[in-house]
Amino acid sequence: MPRRGKPKRKPGRAAVSAPNQVAIRKAVRLDREEMLQRARARTSPWDMVIIGGGATGVGAAVDAASRGYQVLLLEQSDFGKGTSSRSTKLVHGGVRYLEQGNISLVMEALRERGILRQNAPHLVSDLAFVVPRYDWWEAPFYGVGLKIYDLLAGKYGFGASQLLSREETLARLPTIKQDGLRGGVIYYDGQFDDTRLLINLVQTAAEHGATLLNYAQVTGLKKGNDGFVAGVVARDVETGIELQANAKVVINATGPFSDSVRRMAEPEATPMIAPSQGVHLVFDHAFLPGNSAIMVPHTADGRVMFAIPWNGHTVVGTTDTAISQPSLEPRPLPEEINFILETAAQYLHHAPSRRDVLSVFVGIRPLVKGDGENTAALSRDHTIRIDNSALLTIAGGKWTTYRRMAEDCVNQAATLARLPEVPCVTLDLRIHGFEERAASPGVLARYGSDVAAIEALVKEDKSLGKPLHRALSYRGAEVVWAVRQEMARTVEDVLARRTRALFLNARAAGEMAPQVAAIMARELSQDGAWQAEQVRRFRQLAESYTIAD
Numbered sequence: 001m002p003r004r005g006k007p008k009r010k011p012g013r014a015a016v017s018a019p020n021q022v023a024i025r026k027a028v029r030l031d032r033e034e035m036l037q038r039a040r041a042r043t044s045p046w047d048m049v050i051i052g053g054g055a056t057g058v059g060a061a062v063d064a065a066s067r068g069y070q071v072l073l074l075e076q077s078d079f080g081k082g083t084s085s086r087s088t089k090l091v092h093g094g095v096r097y098l099e100q101g102n103i104s105l106v107m108e109a110l111r112e113r114g115i116l117r118q119n120a121p122h123l124v125s126d127l128a129f130v131v132p133r134y135d136w137w138e139a140p141f142y143g144v145g146l147k148i149y150d151l152l153a154g155k156y157g158f159g160a161s162q163l164l165s166r167e168e169t170l171a172r173l174p175t176i177k178q179d180g181l182r183g184g185v186i187y188y189d190g191q192f193d194d195t196r197l198l199i200n201l202v203q204t205a206a207e208h209g210a211t212l213l214n215y216a217q218v219t220g221l222k223k224g225n226d227g228f229v230a231g232v233v234a235r236d237v238e239t240g241i242e243l244q245a246n247a248k249v250v251i252n253a254t255g256p257f258s259d260s261v262r263r264m265a266e267p268e269a270t271p272m273i274a275p276s277q278g279v280h281l282v283f284d285h286a287f288l289p290g291n292s293a294i295m296v297p298h299t300a301d302g303r304v305m306f307a308i309p310w311n312g313h314t315v316v317g318t319t320d321t322a323i324s325q326p327s328l329e330p331r332p333l334p335e336e337i338n339f340i341l342e343t344a345a346q347y348l349h350h351a352p353s354r355r356d357v358l359s360v361f362v363g364i365r366p367l368v369k370g371d372g373e374n375t376a377a378l379s380r381d382h383t384i385r386i387d388n389s390a391l392l393t394i395a396g397g398k399w400t401t402y403r404r405m406a407e408d409c410v411n412q413a414a415t416l417a418r419l420p421e422v423p424c425v426t427l428d429l430r431i432h433g434f435e436e437r438a439a440s441p442g443v444l445a446r447y448g449s450d451v452a453a454i455e456a457l458v459k460e461d462k463s464l465g466k467p468l469h470r471a472l473s474y475r476g477a478e479v480v481w482a483v484r485q486e487m488a489r490t491v492e493d494v495l496a497r498r499t500r501a502l503f504l505n506a507r508a509a510g511e512m513a514p515q516v517a518a519i520m521a522r523e524l525s526q527d528g529a530w531q532a533e534q535v536r537r538f539r540q541l542a543e544s545y546t547i548a549d
């Protein structure tokens, strides 16, 4: 690790929050203009500049800001544009890692699963998973394995696993293939909406004083006289204006893009990421009616596959295909689509076809390189690397463990930057929107404590209460809310990440685009040309989330 200058104590540092705090800070509106002003006005070094607005970067921003550190986070696109919007939506220990014998990883994830449900109950819910049994040996094998899973969760358990009879299995999974079905094993894990959590984390970080900007791409790293990284150069994507920020430490949380940022400081840096993509297909709810998910422990390629009910639809995935270059809009390979359809056909009575696919989305795992080539076997644990340039990179892990990753990352970053040591407070830190019991259990429940404010928009203007499309439950008020409160800048931000329309039904999302553009244009004082361009761009994107028959 590089040595830096003499540690300087910060005079007059604001008192940091006490450990075990539970209260939410006063809600703040995410105002991009104000964030940009703050970022541009500051010439003194930030305690930490974080590159990347996915789960890892935003998690680190929440952790650092809630300890009282001065934080700037820059995201090149929208928050969650990368992998963090494209997960399987599970808050889980990872049954598969148990099979691999990675007990400590499973235990840590199960603990984080419980902490996340405690701190964001409006977004994390329990989900029953059924492993269907067609062979005699599956009852003892999976039954015992899942008992160990229960045991490892300890006080963070979500419910006891148990064997199901054939009848009980059919009651939970009425569309499962019945030929040869002996029964099932049921266990419990968590489910969430990844980008709703992410945007609530952005709000939480802002409420603790962090400055966070979407559409701000880091284009270079600044070095001090000692040759160590001492800041970033970025471009405001909306205006093209350059932005400079000095930092006591720079955190690279760019997931699959980690190596390209490391190369900004050290062009010869040995790559640390082995990117691998995973595809999900989304179908109508009718393919998996009810509230239980299916877990297939061994697909033909030895992977785990899930079919889960999510937001009134059925999500099936995923694959694990090594790729050479990451991109912000990865595309599914034909064989990945076929593989998911074939696996689904083995378990579902009515096999879904290409025509039934409502949306296909692809995410890239930022796996940290191991020795072998098989990405399914690479580490799901997180890695923190400090390069000779003093750039700190954090990569790997999973959504479920983002809080623990952030704690480790900020501990190391604070040491590297010689900041006063302050303990992490996120264990009990309520996430924006926290609501123990949804005030309104309806379609807005995912907004938690913000529901009343969104309903108030409808009271003011009744037209905002109408659904934007017959196939989806989203309303105009959510568009207004996303622009006014959640820093949505484009039709894609609203339809892909503030709502999940694109991920649920790409054609319907394309049809909603003109209405969404019109509402946004009113809010953002944009003209007809802006609307037309937004609709054109979004429809082009939505087309790539569909597949030909």
Ligand SMILES: Cc1cc2nc3c(=O)[nH]c(=O)nc-3n(C[C@H](O)[C@H](O)[C@H](O)COP(=O)(O)OP(=O)(O)OC[C@H]3O[C@@H](n4cnc5c(N)ncnc54)[C@H](O)[C@@H]3O)c2cc1C
Residues within 6 Å of the ligand: 051, 052, 053, 054, 055, 056, 057, 074, 075, 076, 077, 078, 079, 080, 081, 082, 083, 084, 085, 086, 087, 088, 089, 090, 091, 092, 216, 217, 218, 219, 253, 254, 255, 256, 257, 261, 276, 277, 278, 279, 318, 362, 363, 364, 365, 366, 395, 396, 397, 398, 399, 400, 401
């Ligand atoms: C298919 C799939 C399914 C998964 N399912 C689950 C699951 O069910 N549960 C679970 O716990 N985990 C799951 N994971 C893992 C989890 O989604 C990831 O570990 C996590 O989202 C990674 O977040 P990240 O912030 O590291 O990366 P990302 O979300 O990719 O964020 C990196 C960000 O950096 C930005 N960036 C890049 N370069 C720059 C630059 N120069 N300037 C500014 N910004 C930049 C990118 O735009 C991007 O937004 C899944 C992963 C995949 C791929």
